[in-house]
Amino acid sequence: MQQSAVPELAHTHTSPIQWVATATAIAGVVALSSVLQPDPARAAQPGPGAKPAAAAVAPDPTAVDFPITCGPAKVLVQKKAAGDLDGDGHPETVAVVRCDAGSGTPPNGVYVLTRAEGATKPRVVATLVDPKDRLSVTDFALRDGAVTATLLGYSSSDVPSCCPDVKDRAKWQWKDGAFVRSTPSEARNV
Template identity: 50%
Template sequence: MQPAGPEPHPHTRPRPVHWLATATALAGLIAGAALLGPGDATATASPTWAPDARAARYPVDCGRASAEVVRQDPADLDGDGRPETAAVVRCPSGAGTPPGGLYVLTPPPAPGGTPRIVATLVDPRQGMSVTDLIVTEGTVSATLLGYSTARVPRCCPDRLRAVKWHWRNGKFVLTALPVAGRV
């Protein structure tokens, strides 16, 4: 009886020596990559991730409660190729509209560290609430809600102002848009 098809050529069948040669070549490639890898240049490179606003410490006095991050948006605000994070922070409140702060954060100087506040755009002591945050390369935009007098109930801000901060000459420059008037 004849075989159904032609017999394969002996040199096309893998033998243990072929697998050994392949494994040796791969091991050499991996060892070479490890030895010739990126080296120390990346060990001192700055991080390229945006800082997590929840890991930062804020200069906000909330009594026994901790400040809460209401919103965070990353972008390269200063044009250095590394993202910063703009964060809206306020004290928790069961009712009313608590004042908030708007901060710009950079990554921690060392891995596992705390993000650093590099700019305070709105201080909570100003008594404003920050809404409608938009962060793009070099610009932070927001709407600020406030109160015309101390007699206005804290639930119902009666002032509104759209603002933008642009990164110029090493700092954030505020541009107040025309007053929209009352809320």
């Protein structure tokens, strides 16, 4: 009789009961692992008696008196975005507003709002676009600490308000204590 190099093993033939037992064991391990989780990571804890820092809330533009004259019409906040523009850890809000005239194309104003520590009402700290300049704002965004917008305007006072004929891109960033305007670089196709 010739012996084989690998003897037949009795346990290599599985039965349905073995599959059921294996599936039950795996389900138990999965269920147990979902219950037993490690403790969450913790940041450095404040010392005894320290008050937790409150999350900074961006100023609400509906609570601001904007420097825009609308007569009997109300001020309309068309767009808003919040972010930390000056790097102080507190968010500012940038608001695009105009008079709610009902018809026509009233010019926009773009304002930066902040809330002084302890103050209940936010205030305007910078005017990026003055409504007196007769500009409309489109493609407004706040990214990476910079405000960008497309400005639609007029080449002369003879151009009707309905039909702006000048398009300009603008970018504002906080530098050396003021918002500095520049022209954003355009994306180029490769």
